[in-house]
Amino acid sequence: MGDLVGHGLVAGYEGKRVLSGLDVRLASGQVTVLVGANGSGKSTLLRVLARLHVPTEGAVLLGGHDIARDSTRALARKLTFLPQSPLVPSGLTVRELVGHGRYAHRGVLGRTTGDDLEAVRWALAVTGLEPLAGRRVEELSGGERQRAWIAVVLAQKTGVLLLDEPTTFLDLRYQIEILALVRRLADEHGLTVGVVLHDLNQAAAFGDRIVMLSAGRVVASGEPHEVITAEAVRDAFGLEVSVATDPETGRPTCLPSLRGHLTTKE
Structure with a gap:
């Protein structure tokens, strides 16, 4: 089926720009996780990639083919999208x-x-x-x-699966079960998977690549160890974190600094 690629994507709602000339690539057979603070453009980007929201500029290509040229039925044989809480x-x-x-x-x-x-x-x-x-x-x-x-x-x-926050409202056990299933779909069945997640540690644990967004732009993109850094998290979330390497998986984990957010008893 090939990679799903967005070039120069500009999109928004009611005159408000949400995506600002954004480039993104979801590689075939891999799990790409979109992360960012609320309002960063994650869900809008996923909807643009699924052709559920039409960009004012740019194009989305699947295997080099512009999906804007496909009929709705033809696209539904290539790409599928699962929204939040259907x-x-x-x-x-x-x-x-x-x-x-x-x-x-x-x-x-x-x-x-x-x-x-x-x-x-x-x-x-x-x-x-x-x-x-x-x-x-x-x-x-x-x-x-x-x-x-x-x-x-x-x-x-289809060869492409787009999931918008599939773990929302689930307890931790079911979150892990769903993400493990998503991981198997890429590894064992070769699907191209794009998923929006809030939890950075889950994104690092289950994703092949991470795209971190802020204000409709890409702050960082690459493998988990390239993206989950103290500097990138500070830029995207306005939060100080410490980043370590999980000794079992070799993947990054981050822990927010609580200094200034907690009170102590005298």
């Missing part, structure tokens, strides 16, 4: 929900084919949801429900 239709089983990921592949009559059934089976297997396929979605835990939504976008069978 609404769950009531009464659907997990299998029925995952089946909705096949809409872009169905013909004019919308009939389910053997390819559709196989894609749904595969998506349920990859996300570990086969035992829960007959359960109603509203009966699932938060982590199970998020895996169900990831199964929906996997059933779409």
